[in-house]
Amino acid sequence: MNVRQGDLVEVISGKDRGKRGKILRVIPKENRVVVEGVNIVKRHVKAQPPKIMQGGIQEGPAPLHRSNVMLVCPHCHRRTRIGAVILADGRKARKCVRCGEIIDR
Structure with missing residues (x-):
């Protein structure tokens, strides 16, 4: 996904x-x-008996x-498709197709 x-x-x-x-x-x-x-x-x-959850x-x-x-995209604040890019250290990251920025968490 x-x-x-x-x-x-x-x-x-x-x-x-x-x-x-x-x-x-x-x-x-x-x-x-x-x-x-x-x-x-x-x-x-x-409702659950020992008042765990109230019914309704x-x-x-x-x-x-x-x-x-x-x-x-957290950088350009527009909805975008996602591209994949491999970073210099070999990790795979997600990239914004519109602005080209790396989407990190």
């Missing part, structure tokens, strides 16, 4: 198109990501398919 946990992404299709948020979780087997503040759904939760209707983010999000 070209996006990782903690990356800033923008939704490019669906009901939340144009919204930006940080990736909270990546689910590689399903090709899905959970983005903060995007694709909010309501879940009906049953809770809101939270649901997973999106990774093809519906695009990485936002």
Whole structure:
């Protein structure tokens, strides 16, 4: 996957198109990501007996398919595709296709 946990992404299709948020979780087997503040759904939760969790209707983010999000470059602040580059020390890094900057974490 070209996006990782903690990356800033923008939704490019669906009901939340144009919204930006940080990736909270990546689910590689399903090709899905959970983005903060995007694709909010309501879940009906049953209360747990020893007051671990209160019952009721809770809101939270649901997973999106990774093809519906695009990485936002931390340098040029625009959504971009990701390229791969091998650094001088032999490590593989991600590169912004628009501005050419290395995206480090």
